[in-house]
Amino acid sequence: MNPSIETIQGSRSYRARKQRPCDACRRRKICCVRDDGSTSCSLCQMRSERCTYLSAPNVRRRQNPAKSSEDSPQPFASDCNKPAQIIFSGDQNPSLLRHCLFNNDRYRTSDWECLHMTRIGDAHFVMVPDAHLDAHPPWYPQAPAIGPSAEVQAQLLDTYFAIIHNSFPILDPALIKVDELEANKPLLGAMCMLANPFAQQNAMTGVEAMAWCGYMHQSLAAESRYPRIETFEAGLLWLQRHTFTLKISQKNRRIRIAWGLFILEKWCALGLGRPSLISSHDWNVPVVTVAHFSNEVNSKHGWGTSHISATLFVAMANLSVILSDMLPTFYSLNAQASLKFKTNDELLSLVREYEGRLYHFRQTFLYPIESLAQGEQNLDPTGTLFLAYHTLQAVLYRAVLLYIPSDTGSYVRQQAKSVLLSAVDFTAFLKESQLRAFWWSPFSRVNFAILGSVMYNMLFLSTDEDEIKFWTTKVGEYRQLLESHSLNYDITKLAIKRLDKLAPVTGRQAADIPFLCEDV
Template sequence: MASVMTASNNDSAAAAGPSKHHSRASHPDAAAAAAAAAVRRSRPCDACRRRKSKCVTEDGNSMCVLCKFHNQTCTYLEAPQPRKRNANSSGSGPTTAADSQTPAKRSRTLLLKPGTGVEEYDTLPGSLLRCTLGLQNRHHSEYIGLNAIPDVYSSPNLDASAAPNQDSQAQHDYVRFVHPSHAFRIIADDQTEGYDQGRTDVDEIEALASGHGGELVQLYFRVVHPSFPILHKDVYLEKYARSYREFSPPLLAAVYLLASSYWTYDEQLSRSPMIDTVALQALAFRTLQNAMRRPKLSTVQAGLLLSQWQKAFMGAANENRDRLTVQLVNMGHGLGLHLDCSHWELPEWEIGLRRRIGWALYMQDKWTALLESRPTLISADDWDVADLSELDFPENVEDDQEGSGEVERGRLVFTYMAHLSVILAEILRTIFSARARRLLDGAADRLAALLEWMKPLQLSLKEWFLTLPESLRMDTAASMKLSSVGYLRLAYLTVEVCLHKKLLRTLNNTSSTSLTIAHVCRAAASERFTNGTDFVQRLQAQHLHSFWYFPSAKCCALIHTLGQTLGQTASSEEEQAMYSRKLKELKWSLKVNSEAGASFMKQALALINQSVRIINQVGETSPTTTSSASHELRFPGHDTCTPEQSHAQPQAQQWMQLQQQAMQNGHVAYNAYQDYSMDQAPFPDPDAMFAGYPSELDGTWMHHQR
C-alpha cells in the first residue's frame, strides 16, 4: 500500500529563496557598487517597466532575461511612472459586481517548503516558475477527487513520519495541497512511458526550425498571441532564454507552426526558405500523444494551439478536431482547469494563466459541439471558473512593429468570445441537445414551442451584442496592425445562422402555418444570411491576414447552407434566382479572400463543394450535392387550408403579436465596417417595416450598435 507524503505549509522564509541583498562589502566603493546593484535588482529595468513585465536577472548576469532575449541594453535610468488605470473605459468590457470589488492587484503569500513538488525551479533565483504547479519541469500533477484512495482530505496528517511504511521499497504518493479543499498528486515524469523520447523529440523539432526558432517565437507573440492569449509571454521567454529543452515538445512545435503562417511578416525570415511545416505538423501531433501521458498546462496549451492549425484538419474524417477536444477536456479535468483557483496557493501569474486556458478549453468544447453536432463535454454544474478580468492578462504593451496584432483589442476579443460561448452553451442545451430535440418532436405545436425557447436566447444575444465596445467594431483597426475582430463577429453571425436554420427546418416540417408566420420567419432568416454574406464580402486585408479561430471555415460554410435552405424553399422562381445569385457571390468572395490571405476560406469552399449520396430505401444511391437548389421542398404557408385555419391564433402568433397580413422581405444590407443596418427604401413606410414583429426575432436591435 502506498503511503502519502504531504507538502505542508509553514511560515518559513525559505520559500522565498535566497536573499536578493548581499552582505555589505568592507571597501566603500565595493559597498556602493553592491548597494547600487541591490537597488537595480529590487526594481525592474527600464524595458521591463515599459513592457510591464517581471524583470528576472539570473545570477552572474548583468542583463535581465528579457533584455538578453531581445538583444537590447538593460538600463535602470528611468524613474518609476505612476500606474494608470481606466476601469470605466469603453474598451474595458462588461463588468460585474464581483469585478467592481476586485482590488487593483491580487496579493498572496506562498508558504511552501522548498523542494516540495517543484524541483529545480524552487531554488532558481528570480524565476517566475518558483512554486508553480502546472508547469513543473520534471513532474506533472493530477487533481485528487473527494472519493480518492487514500482519502487525503479526511486525513490531513498523513505523511511519511506520521504513518511510516514498513516496506522500504514501497512507493509514496506525494500530495500538494493548494487549498484546504483541493489537492494534487505530484508524479515524476520519468515514471511514465515515453519520457526518454521527449528529449529526442524536442531536439528534432528545434532542428526543423532550421535555426529560426528565436524569430518564430517573437513572430508568434507579435501576431498570434495577442488574439489567442493562452500562453504567459514572460514565462515562455524566460524558459526559451535558458534552453528550448525546457519546453514540452508539442508546445514548442505548435508555436513554430502557427508562427510559420506569418513567415513573410519578419524581415529576416522572409529572406530564408520556409521550414518544413509538413514534417513539423506530423511531429507535433505525434509528440502531443506522448505528452498526454504526463499532462501539464503546457500539454493543454499545445492541444489548443494545434487545434488552430487549419491544415491539420482538412484531410480524412479520422482527423476530426472533436477527438482532440475530448482528450483536452479530459486532461483539463485532471489538471483542475474546471475549478475556481482564485484562492489557491499558486503564483499570481499561474492563476490568471489557468483561467485563460480554462476558458479557451470551454470555448473549444462549445464550438466543437455546435459544429460537429456532438454533445458538449463540460457541464454547467461542473464549471466553476471565475469570469475573465483585466488582471488575467498581464501583457498589455503593444508591439509597434507593422503587421503585429493588437494586444488590448485581442484581450477584448478573447473575453467577449468567452461570454458568447456561455450563451452558446445555453443554446446547445435548449435547442440542439438530444433531450431538446425529443421534446420538440413531441410538442403539439413545434413551431410555437421553438419560438418560445428562442425568445430568451435572442434576448441574451441582443444584450451581448449591444455591450460590445466601440473598439470591437470592424473599422477600428490601428494603422498597419492586424485585427482579429473578424473571428468574433463571424462566430456571432454563426450562432444566429444556426438558430434560424433550425427555425426554417421546423417551419418546413410544420403541416399548417399561416402565410404571415412563414414570411416573418423567412424574413428573419434572410436577414441573417445577408448579414453573413456581406460580412465575408467586405473583409479587408487587416482582417484576412489576422488570426482566425478554428471554427471559422465551418462558420462560413454554414452561412452558405442557410442560403441554400432559403433558396430551396423559395415561393417563386424570382426569389430562388435571387438566392442562387447570392450564393454564387458568396462562393466568389470566399475564393478571392482565400487567395488574399484567408486560407481557412479555402477549407470553407471545400466543405461547400463536397457532394453526398443519399441511400434510398431500396438500397440504391442517388447523387446529390450540397450546393444544389433543385430539391422539391414544401414551403409552409402555401398549403391549402380552411378559413378557420387561416385565422387561427396559435401560440406562436400570440407571442409574436403579428399583423394578419403578408409582409414583403425588403433589401437587407449589412455594413461590416459600421454596424448592422438595413436599407429600408423598398418599403413605403420604413417605420412600419417590422411593425408588430418582436425585435428579438427580426434583429432590429442589431441596427443600433454603439
C-alpha cells in the same frame, strides 16, 4: 473392502482415499482436491459427475538403478499436498548461509550482513552497503540548504514530531538520529517540508521550498533503483506534502486556459454536429474578464497583450456561453424530438429569448470592439469574433425554420434572410488587415461553411420562383467571395469545397448556380 484402502490387482495399495486422485483427475493429470467430509472432489462437483476410483494407476517405468529413490521424479498428483521446495542456484544459497556463525539470527562483517528469519520459513536476507549498490550515482542531485542555520533544521524536526508525527506516526522517533538524517536527505527533506507550514513564520522560504520540491522528485527517482526502508518512508511522507498557494498570475493563467478550451470545444461541437463534452453542471470556472490578462510587457522583446486582444477573448467566451445554452435547446436529440410538438408561439418565444441575448452581446462587446479595431493599422484580429456572431444568429433561425409552417413563419424567414445578407456583406467587406490576421481556424473555417449551408436551407425551403432565383444567386455570390479570398488566404477554402458538395443535395445542378462549377 473399504475402498479407501482397497488394493487394485497388479499395483501398489493406496493409503487414505484423500491422497489418491479420482479417475477424472487422473486422466487430466491434475491435483485432486476434496474438502473434508465431501464425497466428490472439486472438479467432479463443478462438472456434476460421480467421483470414482476404479482405474488402476499408470504403470511406472523402472528407474535407473544408479539413482536413489530420493532422486526419482514423483507423479504430480502424489505431490500435490506437499509444501513447495525451492532450490536457490546463486552463490549465496541457503544451504551455505545456514552455516554462518549467527548471533541472534544475525551474521555481520564490515561490508556484508545476513539475517536468518526462521519465522517465515527459514529464509535468509543478505544486505550490503549502499556503496556496493551504486544508490548514489554521479548524477544524484545536490540537496539544497534548509534555512540559513542549523537551528532552523532543528526547529523543523521538533515541529515534525510535535505536530505531523501525532497524526501520521510511521517513523520510529527512538531510531531517528540527526547525523543519519543528514546522510539521508530525501527523508530529511520530506520531514522538514511537511513541518514547515506549522513552524513559526515558515522557517523555509518559498524559494527554498521550491528548490526542495525539485530535489525530492529527482532524488526519489534515483533511489527507487535501489530503495532502502528510508526511501519508502521518505516517499510515503512526500505523498502527504502540502500544495503551494498559487500566485494571482498563475490563477489567471489557468482561467484563460480553461476558457480557451471551453470556446474551442463548444464551437467544434456545433461544427461537427456532436454533443458537447463540457456540461454546464460541471463548469464553475470564474467568467474570464480583461482583468485576468497581464498588462506587463516583456522588457527584453517588447511582447505584451493589447487591450483589444484581451477584450476579443472575453467577448468570444461570452458568445460561447450563449452557444453552450443553444446547443441543448435546439440541437440535441431531445430538442429535435420536442421542437416538432411546440406551438408557433412557443417556438417564437425561444427565438426571441436568444435574440435578446445576442442583442445584449452586440451592445456590450461588438460595438466597443468595432471602435477599438478602427485604430488597428496592420492587423485586425476581430474577424473570428464577427464571423462567429453571424454564424450563431444563422443557426438560431435555422433550428426553427423546419418546424414553423411557411404561412406563419414569415418573421423567422425574414430574420434569417436579414442575418444571411449581413453575413454576405461581412464577407464582401473583409479588409486586408482582417484577412492577414490570425483566425481561430478550427471553427472559423467551418463557420464560413455553416453560413453557406444555411443559405442552401433557405433555397430548399423557397416556395416560389422569385425566392428560388434569389437564393440561387446569393449562394453563387457568396461562393465567389469565398473563392476570391482563398487566392491568398486559405481560411475560406474548406467552405468552398463544402458548398460544392451540397449543391446536388438541394436538387440544383452546378451549372444552375453561378461560379459553382469552377475549381477551387
